[in-house]
Amino acid sequence: MKIIVSFGDPNGIGFETFVKSFYVSEIAFNEIEFTIVANKLTIEEYIEKCSLQSKATISENKLFINKHNISIIDIPNVKIKFGKTSSEAGLFSYNSLKIATELAKKKEYDALLTLPISKYSMKLVGFNFPGHTEYLAYEDNCDYYLMILFNERMKVALATTHIPLREVANYITKELLYKNINTFYNSLIYDFGIINPKVAVLSLNPHSGEMGNIGDEENEIIIPVLNEFHSQLLSINGPFASDSFFRNDDYLKYDGIFAMYHDQGLIPLKINSRNGGVNFTAGLSFIRVSPDHGTAFDIAGRNMANPMSTYQSIIWSKLIFDNHKKI
Secondary structure: OEEEEEOOOOOOOHHHHHHHHOOOOOOOOOOOEEEEEEOHHHHHHHHHHOOOOOOEEEEOOEEEEOOEEEEEEEOOOOOOOOOOOOHHHHHHHHHHHHHHHHHHHOOOOOEEEEOOOOHHHHHOOOOOOOOHHHHHHHHOOOOOOEEEEEOOOOEEEEOOOOOOHHHHHHHOOHHHHHHHHHHHHHHHHHOOOOOOOOEEEEOOOHHHHOOOEOEOHHHHHHHHHHHHHHHOOOOEEEEEOHHHHHHOOHHHHOOEEEEOOHHHHHHHHHHHHOOOOEEEEEOOOOEEEEEOOOOOOOOOOOOOOOOHHHHHHHHHHHHHHHHHHOO
16 A cells, blocks of 8 residues: 655644654554655754654655655755744645645555644645645545544544634535535445444534524424435434533444534544544545644644554555455
8 A cells, every 4th residue: 555645734743743653563554655745854854853863764865764665755845943833834734735635636646644734834825725624625626525533433524624613503504414424424334344334413502402492403404404314214313412422422322423513523532532533534536544633833843742643544544445445
């Protein structure tokens, strides 16, 4: 299997977690060939400033990490300034992401691993997308895409992603829910290899709206969509009030959880992940995975970052790749 890696923000922890992920297991990546879109001088400076010399070295335009020989696709250099946002860092991140995405689309690689970006720095150079997910869908001409974050116990999909909370209700329509829940259901089958998956759909309002006393979205939008899936004999159930759903461990009964907004689904997921959550974009023509954390500027360059989320992202890219070959 071949994985192309976009470097992410050079002033964050992304590359540190990538390096350290190779030391979680001595054999887990043995069947994977890696290429990273970056710059030799940038990598060398990052390694030195983050005190990673014992774990990673550069020689003849190759990156060596724990017996792995990683190719480098060259882009213009940028100076490392840990914890800082800048247009220079944003341009470096964008150049890396753009090239890596193009190569993934061309099927020259089996999966794309995106390391965390600073959306602020990217915006300084004209990146007008809320995040990786929307950019990748745009570049892939993909209308039916979905952000799924998961660990070994939970798979969570989101009806809405990076929008203000006050706007969420306006986005919740029958059309959106049907499209996204259907994409989630199919991803559980195709990407995760789950036969006849069971999906739980969370409510938008507290207590599932209390029969319309605390909002009418459940009665007028969510329940009619669920009834449509029931008519197809699909196990898509709800709407469940999220406070009791997670409190009672009801989520363990389901293969997937569909949340109405970002924090509703991701707070319980990240509490449950123990630094090992994975971000996956369903619906693309290629496999895309990412750690479920950001640039963590507050600890960048201090050699403190936990690599488990990046490690799990790589492991799951291989599992998803293998699932695709079975279909």
